Each structure stands twice: as C-alpha cells, then as structure tokens.
Amino acid sequence: MGIGEVEAAKNRCKSVIRKIKKLPSTTASCHRTLLKLACSELSFLASLANDLSPQPLSVNIGHLESVVRILQLPSVTGVSRVCKPLPLIGGRVHVDIVCTLAKAPVWILVSDRNPRYISWSVSRHGGRGLRLRIEKVLAAARSATTLRPSSIILFFANGLPAFVYDKLKREFGALDFNFGLDLSMIDFDYDEELEVGWVNVVQTRSYGEAITVEIKLTDSCDSLAFSQPSSVIQPEVTELSQRDAFSYVLSSMRLHGHVQSEDCRVNFDTTALVALVSGISNGCAERILNTPQSELEIRFKGNTKFVIAQARSELQDSVLAEMGVVLAGKRGMVCQSVVSEFKELVSMYGGPNEKCRAEQLLKCLMVVSDNPSERMKALPTTRKLAMKNKIVFGTGDSWRTTTLTANAAFARAVAQTGMSLPTIDHSPRALTGD
CATH class of the missing domain: 3.40.50.1010 (5'-nuclease)
Structure with missing residues (x-):
C-alpha cells in the first residue's frame, strides 16, 4: 500500500468521525461505539504511514461510511444500538443498526463487500454464505421479545450479483426498499479545518450501485398494530x-x-x-x-x-x-x-x-x-x-x-x-x- 492510499484512507476516517459527531437520533452509547471504531481504524492506518511494504487496505472504513450514511437519513429515528451483537436467547447475532423506520422497529444489516465476493451458500474459502447469515438473523428476530423487529433491512453498498438478488426475492420474499431518500446521491463532506473563509468540499463516495431490500417478519405478531x-x-x-x-x-x-x-x-x-x-x-x-x-x-x-x-x-x-x-x-x-x-x-x-x-x-x-x-x-x-x-x-x-x-x-x-x-x-x- 502506497503512502497516497494510506493518506486517502485516513482522510476518509477523519470525515466519518466528523459526521458521527453531528449525527441525530442516536444515544450517547451509539456515538461512543461509532467513534471508538472510527478512531481505532484511524490509529491502525496511522501505524502504516511509515511502512511501505504491500498490505491490504482495511475494509472497515467503507462499512463505517455506509453505516453512518444510513444514520444520517431523516427517516431513520430512535436509533438504540449500532455495530454490536445483540444478546439474545440461544446466542448472539450481529446487527449493524437497531432503529425505527415508519414508526416500526427494524434491524439493518450493512454490507460494503465487493459483489464478486458475496456468495449465496458456502464461500470458496469455506466461510458462511449470505443465506446462512440471513437464516440466523431471522431466527434470532423471531425468537426476540423486547428487541423484536417488524422487518430486516439489508443494505448492500456496492450492489449484489444478479443471482444473489434473485435468490433473496425467491427464498426469503425480499422486497425492494428505499429509505425515503435517494441513497445513490453522492455523499459529500465539508472540512472545516481550513483557514478562515474557506471550506473544502470533499466527495467521499457514491452509492449509485447500492441495493436495499426488506424481509418482513410475517407471523401473527407482526399484524398486531x-x-x-x-x-x-x-x-x-x-x-x-x-x-x-x-x-x-x-x-x-x-x-x-x-x-x-x-x-x-x-x-x-x-x-x-x-x-x-x-x-x-x-x-x-x-x-x-x-x-x-x-x-x-x-x-x-x-x-x-x-x-x-x-x-x-x-x-x-x-x-x-x-x-x-x-x-x-x-x-x-x-x-x-x-x-x-x-x-x-x-x-x-x-x-x-x-x-x-x-x-x-x-x-x-x-x-x-x-x-x-x-x-x-x-x-x-x-x-x-x-x-x-x-x-x-x-x-x-x-x-x-x-x-x-x-x-x-x-x-x-x-x-x-x-x-x-x-x-x-x-x-x-x-x-x-x-
């Protein structure tokens, strides 16, 4: 990894940290969690500044960017938990955002992976595929009580392979979803650390290829309201x-x-x-x-x-x-x-x-x-x-x-x-x- 790539990644972390500090609708605990993750990522990148040996860039920056981007949306309210596993009966399950959308409780899972590496079943390296992860999350959601969501939202920041998108719809009844705002719009950041009178406008990333789907929990409890x-x-x-x-x-x-x-x-x-x-x-x-x-x-x-x-x-x-x-x-x-x-x-x-x-x-x-x-x-x-x-x-x-x-x-x-x-x-x- 070259010095230029490290500096670019560090700037992305600094941009995320600025945005976290301005986030609405999150608890103090959520702010602390996000800041801790972003600062940890920045510290890791800083440690690479003088190391010119080839190393892969940490993938956590893009994931944090995507989580924060969703938290900025006005339709996302009542955020009570971010980037932490939920302690549930029968085990723990990782959920990126626990919040309210359209007055209903939802869980949001965020993926920043390259679509080429998103597999439906077992991956080429023996890891779990998307199907098994969704099954685990849905089982946890149905067994939950106080944290039970009305639906699971899946946000793929870089898109999905067509066959995986089709599998989500046919096997889990997933429906296309939007947050009430065009997430494909380019995300900008304003660096206020420049000299007085100047503001640096930085294009951080675009979500033009993003795909969002919703899987509704359909048993009788969901129709209670x-x-x-x-x-x-x-x-x-x-x-x-x-x-x-x-x-x-x-x-x-x-x-x-x-x-x-x-x-x-x-x-x-x-x-x-x-x-x-x-x-x-x-x-x-x-x-x-x-x-x-x-x-x-x-x-x-x-x-x-x-x-x-x-x-x-x-x-x-x-x-x-x-x-x-x-x-x-x-x-x-x-x-x-x-x-x-x-x-x-x-x-x-x-x-x-x-x-x-x-x-x-x-x-x-x-x-x-x-x-x-x-x-x-x-x-x-x-x-x-x-x-x-x-x-x-x-x-x-x-x-x-x-x-x-x-x-x-x-x-x-x-x-x-x-x-x-x-x-x-x-x-x-x-x-x-x-």
Whole structure:
C-alpha cells in the first residue's frame, strides 16, 4: 500500500468521525461505539504511514461510511444500538443498526463487500454464505421479545450479483426498499479545518450501485398494530374558538378519519396532556415570575423552584407553539389509564381554567384500551421502567404510533435496553391552579 492510499484512507476516517459527531437520533452509547471504531481504524492506518511494504487496505472504513450514511437519513429515528451483537436467547447475532423506520422497529444489516465476493451458500474459502447469515438473523428476530423487529433491512453498498438478488426475492420474499431518500446521491463532506473563509468540499463516495431490500417478519405478531385494539372511543367534534393558542392547537388536530394510518396519529402520555392544559403554557408564566417568592412558596410549596424554571422556559420557548407543529393534521390518541390519571391530577391540582381546558382536550382525543405491545411487556419492570409507563408507551407501540412525552427518563431507560421506541419530547409543565 502506497503512502497516497494510506493518506486517502485516513482522510476518509477523519470525515466519518466528523459526521458521527453531528449525527441525530442516536444515544450517547451509539456515538461512543461509532467513534471508538472510527478512531481505532484511524490509529491502525496511522501505524502504516511509515511502512511501505504491500498490505491490504482495511475494509472497515467503507462499512463505517455506509453505516453512518444510513444514520444520517431523516427517516431513520430512535436509533438504540449500532455495530454490536445483540444478546439474545440461544446466542448472539450481529446487527449493524437497531432503529425505527415508519414508526416500526427494524434491524439493518450493512454490507460494503465487493459483489464478486458475496456468495449465496458456502464461500470458496469455506466461510458462511449470505443465506446462512440471513437464516440466523431471522431466527434470532423471531425468537426476540423486547428487541423484536417488524422487518430486516439489508443494505448492500456496492450492489449484489444478479443471482444473489434473485435468490433473496425467491427464498426469503425480499422486497425492494428505499429509505425515503435517494441513497445513490453522492455523499459529500465539508472540512472545516481550513483557514478562515474557506471550506473544502470533499466527495467521499457514491452509492449509485447500492441495493436495499426488506424481509418482513410475517407471523401473527407482526399484524398486531394493524388489528384495531378493542374499545375505541371516537372523539366528540366540538366547535373551538380561535381566540387563544390552546384552542388553535386543538382545532388544528385531526378529529376524524382513518385511524389505521399510523403516520396520522400521536399517542399522548399524561405529561403531554398536563403540558397542554397547564396555566404556565396558557398565559400565566409572566404573572408567576412577577409574583413574590414568598407567595409562590405558600402556593407551590416544595415545587416552587420547578414552577419558576418552567415559567422561564415557557417565555423562551412556548410549549403550545412547539406542540402545534407536531400535532397539526394528526389524530390524537390516549389510552384509558392515562385518561384516568389525568382526570385525577386535574381534579386535585387544576384550577377552573385548567379543568375547562382538560375537558375540551379529552373531547378531541381518541381513547383506546390499555394494550401494551408484547415487546414492551417483555421488558423487566424496574424503578426506571415502571409498569404504568410500560402500559402507556407500550399501547402507543402496539399502534405503531409515536408517543408525545416529557418523560425523558423512561425513554432513556428503554433505549438502554437496546429497544428502539419512537417518541417526541416536549418541555414539562405543571398544573398551577389557574
């Protein structure tokens, strides 16, 4: 390997490291794993800088580039695990990305191999072929509980031999797949380390030959989200005033329509309902901050600091404005246990205006029975993974619906198990007695 090849490979590693640091939708653990792999590759290449003896170039650079390229796509969300084997009953299986696509959990396998060296059965060197690897991954997926995907996505960055592509379709029912964005577009990187005023635009690679297929898991559990849970209560359509932000958010929501379209639904937990009706979100923030500290301590007791912090947050970023963007055109749904908890909280701590807003809000939501998904029920119940939260988020999961929540601790705890769960975070707000 010449010095030029080593330097080019090192630049590719540096480009990948820059991209990893900017990745959205990944946990801190995923960032650490990717950075560790990229830095390890860079260190290996640096060790070759003064060694001019012929050596093969490490194949890990291209694989990392492809993984990061997929993670950059806006359709890839809820990434909970990357480039690590999954510890499952009966053994471990390597999966490159565990994430959410179109509200459904998926596993993504990435290959950067030259198509000439991708064999269907046993390779010429006695290694396992693609067929055996897929069979192992599918068996693991079907036996998994909390990490069980709805499908397996196979991404071949450099393409596939025609006969292998045909075998995937005929033997595993694989379907052509796209991520909602043309992956064949040339991937660019911007080197910001140049002198001020100049940016170096580097073409890192093209995926013009890439092939992506999806293998769906087709047993009865996969159709769970599409079999309507029992006891759906249709919302009452009401005339809402446009006089305030709260009424505007409700009137912008979808109050009727085809409930089986998961892209048109948002699942509310209790924190989201409270934030919508809270006096802090509905015009009381400035008044709270202008109230003497002593009066606030009498009114809110030990929660005074939290209420003040939320009021300051509200003046900087309106929760209703934030939620209005998320909820516009969407059908709001809520499970029965959330309704019960919300009503109890409002009756105990809500003021007359908050109670009125709560009544209006509940009339605009589709109420469904508590029906947590099997994978959520399979998670151990702990202090961080409380049963009531498993029911709420799990019901949303069974409908393949994103949950709107301020409960970041539960979302983190789920991600730490390796499960991919779609959520939308919002700032917390408390009831004020308004």
